Amino acid sequence: MIGSFKSIEEKFLPLPITTQARRIAQQNADQIPDAPTAQQVYLNTLAVLAINDYLQMMGIDTDLKASDSFNPVLRLAADVADLKVTGLGHLECRPVTPGESTCHIPIDVWNDRIGYAIAQIDEPARRSTLLGFVPSVTTEELPINQLQPLEALLRHLHQLRQPATAETPTILSQWFENLFAAGWQTIETLFGSDSGNLAPNFRASSSVRDLTEGSVRAAKLIDLGIELGSQTVTLLVALIPEADGQVGICVQVHPVPGETYLPPNLVIAVLSETGETLHSVRSRSLDNYIQLPRFQGHPSECFRIQIALDRVSLTEYFMI
Secondary structure (H helix, E strand, C coil), X not given: CHHHHHHHHHHCXXXXXCHHHHHHHHHXXXXXCCHHHHHHHHHHHHHXXXXXXXXXXXXXXXXXXXXXXXXXXXXXXXXXXXXEECCCEEEEEEEECCCCCEEECCHHHCCCCCEEEEEEEECCCCEEEEEEEECCCCCCEEEHHHCECHHHHHHHHHHHHCHHHHCCCXXXXXXXXXXXXXXXXXXXXXXXXXXXXXXXXXXXXXXXXXXXXXXXEXXXXXXXXXXXXXXXXXXXXXXXXCCCCCEEEEEEEEECCCCCCCCCCCEEEEECCCCCEEEEEECCXXXXXXXXXXXXXXXXXXXXXXXXXXXXXXXXXXXX
């Protein structure tokens, strides 16, 4: 375990812990009466400052003062270690110490984050090592070996900054007119006689039992790429008109016909238009489908559905 962690240290970016950073971290910790919590605040602050320094070096604007982790009231109430990235949202910056193989991610910060960056804090050596990044989490103990490289963080932030030029949304309102964008088809058209294998699970879901006569469903095959042996899954989306003018949205991921189970640790997430994770779900062994909690949106509202496995992540962009 220690040997594998050393290889991580050599691969990723070490930064010095400055005297000023230690002073700021100690000032934040001194405001916490409970010693264990104060120590966590100390480490959180060092992680935030290290990742702030890195983003500043990369020319990415940040705002420490607007971060929850630099708000004394919020810092006292919750285990937060976020960094406000100007114009994008809050990036969670979690610390680990030397020898740890997982990083603790409190449930309180699973949502309303544009991503999670991890820094190893070695206080005796006065060194922070930036280990990597993930766009979303669904577990309190994130394995370090599942982190994406720092370059993926920079690409992620770049994509969030220019969504309009990076992708064209799938217009969901057109589905009610039986008009589907490329790649999207009705379940019956896409799977033919095999559609019966998908429909029972979709109907049995508590989030879609109230499908009305005006509801519409469509599916798309999602290829997660060559790195995973062309692992393909099926993204299913149901739209349910609601009395107040909103649209209820149900999202599931299934294996393709001929396969029984999803790969374990497949993550599906719904993101806001700015890229903040609103909800996410991770598959376990022997899951034949996973689903997000049902959510609602107004006409013309935009959101994203992200599907990730290992270091491969694909995103579908939608407008209601």
